[in-house]
Amino acid sequence: MKLKWALLAVFFTITTVLTGCEPLLVLDPKGPQAERQANDIMLSIGIMSFIVIAVLAILTYMLIKYRASKQSEDYEPPHIEGNPIVEAICVGIPVIIVIFLSIVSVKSNYIVEATPQGYEDQEPLVIYASSSNWKWHFSYPEEDIETVNYLYIPTDRPLEFKLYSYGPITSFWIPQLGGQKYAMADMVTTLHLAAEVPGEYMGRNANFSGEGFAENAFNVKAVPPAEFDEWVEEVKETASPLTEEKFNELLEPGHLGQSTYTGTHLEFSPAPEHNHGSSEQDEHSTDEHHESGHSEHDDEHSQH
Amino acid sequence: MEFFERFAVPHPSPAIYASMVAIGLTVIAIIAGLTYFKKWGYLWREWLTTVDHKRIAIMYLISALLMLFRGGADAILMRAQLAVPDNKMLDAQHYNEIFTTHGVVMIMFMAMPFVFAFMNYLIPLQIGARDVAFPRLNAISFWLFFAGAMLFNISFVVGGSPDAGWTSYFPLAGNDFSTSVGTNYYMIALQISGLGTLMTGINMITTIFKMRAPGMTLMKMPMFTWSSLIANVIIVFAFPVLTVALAMGTMDRLFGTNFFTTSNGGMDMLWANLFWVWGHPEVYILILPAFGLYSEIIATFSGRNLYGYKSMVASMVLISLLSFLVWTHHFFTMGQGALTNSIFSITTMAIAVPTGVKIFNWLFTLWKGKIRFTVPMLYSLGFIPLFTVGGVTGVMLAMSAADYQYHNTMFLVAHFHNTIIPGVVFAMLAGFTYYWPKMFGFMLNEKIGKWTFWMLTVGFVLAFFPMYISGLDGQARRMYTYSEAAGFSMLNMLSFVGAAVMAFGFVLIVYNIYYSVRYSPRNIGANPWNARSLEWATHTPVPEYNFAITPNVASSEALRDVKNGHDLFPGKYEKIHMPNNSGLPFIMGVIFFVWGFSFVFAMWIPLIIATIGIFACMGYRSAEKDHGRYISVKEIEDTETKLRGA
Structure with a gap:
């Protein structure tokens, strides 16, 4: 009994806290992928609450009805083996729920791993997002520009992020546009997103990557396509070109503010290839870069 | 000079210096105390050299409790750091070390020994054996675990703690990004204690298969023994993977190999796969024995047999199989594509079915029972709804598309604490209270115990439920701080308050032990809880040989059979063969500690x-002639008379 009330009290506190606040980021989607995920989350919360309530109800009933203080001294509980029908029900209902959720889950998998629904006929904007300790570099090969720690994106256009890392595994995450995906040093992963509402969103690395992890965030600004084109033009006119030397400087561990360049680092430091070992040449080009990075690192340490 | 610099802590703080002083003083106090009270001989004869499964269990128990407080201190520091935004109490490096050691200590050095404590204590008693199959191997297992635990724990005062997370993902854990010896400690300490775990697995499986009392078929074993059997089978299949992964990681760090590097053909994703191929079964290694304890306790305090014994066993077998088929769900976001994610999404959700069967079986065990609200029962009843919440959030996480939003967030942190704390920790505390009288001959105070339960439960809910919300609001895990603007200050403060309440609960456990040692009545009889299984049929405290006469078992509920007129102990006393004590396991533990320490600092000569x-120890053992000893009938008679009189 006490347990039930304690739990109820907690649920109420939590719901009041919840309603008092802004909507939670993940449940306040601004794009089709995030919306699909938010819908899945709300659906599963609904079904799961039903299960929790059912278990709580059965437990409460048992505790009230069969507690020792309510029974006579000489009551001797019976010996009851399992009952096949009861157990079939206990297996059957969860199986049905799991099958239902599996269907939803599989469908959603194919949706979030493809160009967002309704955008299939549009050419996606490809952006290479690479992380280094503890920054994000965004290369727009089509527009031939690059930004650090901030992202400009057009609304109502599919976005295809090509993710990789110049260091530990990181995870590229913009909660209001869709779920995250890892960025790794030896392969490129692809994340399909789209924004439907103009606005500023929080983006960050969600996967622990060392000392500067907490501040490894970036700002996302979604603007209407016309405005996005204007921004690209402006960058091309005002920003300085990204040289290899400048880029290596940017890769040094630490935190940087936002900056903008013309040209992308893909020209002199291409993204790693997907396959491991089979295409030697492509791997070598990235390896070289890594090794040079490491030796600098080692030098630093021996000096200490 | 350079040689000694490696032993210095790379990021010292006043707290670390204070710990160094505290550790030094404690060691001096222990040595002085043992010398003053002339207890060195007692310690050596009765504990350090023992091969008795009951004493080894108690040593596991003490270690687990110590490590619970060590890991708990880490936890409360983390929650304090995050209680307010932009907190400067801990810096990033210190916070990273703390959450890493919290994870490793709680899983490997708290939960595992806690589980082993009960396995060691209960399996021989529940199957009517005199000891485990390989008593000396059992002692070696313990000392290897202990050497690993101590090695890991000195890391924060000698050389620095690991700081790459308990999952230690490469390349972050590689030499390029983890330059201190911290991750070496991780690799070597886990390797040493992991070897001990593997040996325990083999030992326990052999014990259960070969040493059951006459009449005890597999389907007449008490449920805890069944759960332990399955957990140990998982150990034997899963731990070699960890052994291999750690060996490869050690070679990458110390010998310049490229298994997990991102260049020269190495693959960082391989570590993640190997780690979780071990890591996911590992959580079932912890939870299945916990399920076993709950099954014993719920049946006892419902005054009834366990409902659905066969489906309980079947569901555990199914869980053990599925546990090896779900590891990819720990990194749905690694880019394996929709098909792979769909397969692992379905296998993961499938685990909910056998787990659900167990929940319903416990609920139906209450049905028509006579429920007594004792402390162990309160933990078990609290477990049912709380673990259900943890389980259903697990199903939510299993939906891989949605997992892209949960992954790496506080939602995940809330989920696994929601399964481990009500699942494993509550079970251990329930078992601890339940079996305390069997181990020590007196009960723990019920009133203090109930207070503890309520503090832990309320504290738990306060500490972890807000994390579900802050996770959905975009709070990533393992961030050492966050800004005011992020908007989850309030939720984190609630978590801190909850953690503080839990801390009080754990302190109350210590007070309860102190209080009960002083005031609890002795003379409680062999079966103070009115339980039903075989372990309660022998005396309290349990004599060295467990049962004077090997029991003749008729069902999984031996004491109920006795009530119905079954002769549990037929025949008369005969001399009993017992193993001799040996100092070798302890000595090997010490050598392994030196071995590990040398390995961590790459000191090759001491290592060799x-x-x-x-x-040499192993060779000595092979050549040693030790056939054990016999306890004479006279001795047995004396002991039995004394215990019956008491």
């Missing part, structure tokens, strides 16, 4: 000497 020492 220690390696020779280890092989």
Whole structure:
């Protein structure tokens, strides 16, 4: 009994806290992928609450009805083996729920791993997002520009992020546009997103990557396509070109503010290839870069 | 000079210096105390050299409790750091070390020994055996675990703690990004204690298969023994993977190999796969024995047999199989594509079915029972709804598309604490209270115990439920701080308050032990809880040989059979063969500690000497002639009369 009330009290506190606040980021989607995920989350919360309530109800009933203080001294509980029908029900209902959720889950998998629904006929904007300790570099090969720690994106256009890392595994995450995906040093992963509402969103690395992890965030600004084109033009006119030397400087561990360049680092430091070992040449080009990075690192340490 | 610099802590703080002083003073106090009270001989004869499964269990128990407080201190520091935004109490490096050691200590050095404590204590008693199959191997297992635990724990005062997370993902854990010896400690300490775990697995499986009392078929074993059997089978299949992964990681760090590097053909994703191929079964290694304890306790305090014994066993077998088929769900976001994610999404959700069967079986065990609200029962009843919440959030996480939003967030942190704390920790505390009288001959105070339960439960809910919300609001895990603007200050403060309440609960456990040692009545009889299984049929405290006469078992509920007129102990006393004590396991533990320490700091000469020492111990054992000893009928009679009189 006490347990039930304690739990109820907690649920109420939590719901009041919840309603008092802004909507939670993940449940306040601004794009089709995030919306699909938010819908899945709300659906599963609904079904799961039903299960929790059912278990709580059965437990409460048992505790009230069969507690020792309510029974006579000489009551001797019976010996009851399992009952096949009861157990079939206990297996059957969860199986049905799991099958239902599996269907939803599989469908959603194919949706979030493809160009967002309704955008299939549009050419996606490809952006290479690479992380280094503890920054994000965004290369727009089509527009031939690059930004650090901030992202400009057009609304109502599919976005295809090509993710990789110049260091530990990181995870590229913009909660209001869709779920995250890892960025790794030896392969490129692809994340399909789209924004439907103009606005500023929080983006960050969600996967622990060392000392500067907490501040490894970036700002996302979604603007209407016309405005996005204007921004690209402006960058091309005002920003300085990204040289290899400048880029290596940017890769040094630490935190940087936002900056903008013309040209992308893909020209002199291409993204790693997907396959491991089979295409030697492509791997070598990235390896070289890594090794040079490491030796600098080692030098630093021996000096200490 | 350079040689000694490696031993210095790379990021010292006043707290670390204070710990160094505290550790030094404690060691001096222990040595002085043992010398003053002339207890060295007692310690050596009765504990350090023992091969008795009951004493080894108690040593596991003490270690687990110590590590619970060590890991708990880490936890409360983390929650304090995050209680307010932009907190400067801990810096990033210190916070990273703390959450890493919290994870490793709680899983490997708290939960595992806690589980082993009960396995060691209960399996021989529940199957009517005199000891485990390989008593000396059992002692070696314990000392290897202990050497690993101590090695890991000195890391924060000698050389620095690991700081790459308990999952230690490469390349972050590689030499390029983890330059201190911290991750070496991780690799070597886990390797040493992991070897001990593997040996325990083999030992326990053999014990259960070969040493059951006459009449006890597999389907008449008490449920805890069944759950332990399955957990140990998982150990034997899963731990070699960890052994291999750690060996490869050690070679990458110390010998310049490229298994997990991102260049020269190495693959960082391989570590993640190997780690979780071990890591996911590992959580079932912890939870299945916990399920076993709950099954014993719920049946006892419902005054009834366990409902659905066969489906309980079947569901555990199914869980053990599925546990090896779900590891990819720990990194749905690694880019394996929709098909792979769909397969692992379905296998993961499938685990909910056998787990659900167990929940319903416990609920139906209450049905028509006579429920007594004792402390162990309160933990078990609290477990049912709380673990259900943890389980259903697990199903939510299993939906891989949605997992892209949960992954790496506080939602995940809330989920696994929601399964481990009500699942494993509550079970251990329930078992601890339940079996305390069997181990020590007196009960723990019920009133203090109930207070503890309520503080832990309320504290738990306060500490972890807000994390579900802050996770959905975009709070990533393992961030050492966050800004005011992020908007989850309030939720984190609630978590801190909850953690503080839990801390009080754990302190109350210590007070309860102190209080009960002083005031609790002795003379409680062999079966103070009115339980039903075989372990309660022997005396309290349990004599060295467990049962004077090997029991003749008729069902999984031996004491109920006795009530119905079954002769549990037929025949008369005969001399009993017992193993001799041996100092070798302890000595091997010490050598392994030296071996590990040398390995961590790449000191090759001491390492070679220690390696020779280890092989010398094994060689000595092979040549040693030790056929054990006999306890005479006269001795048994004396002991039995004394215990019956008491």
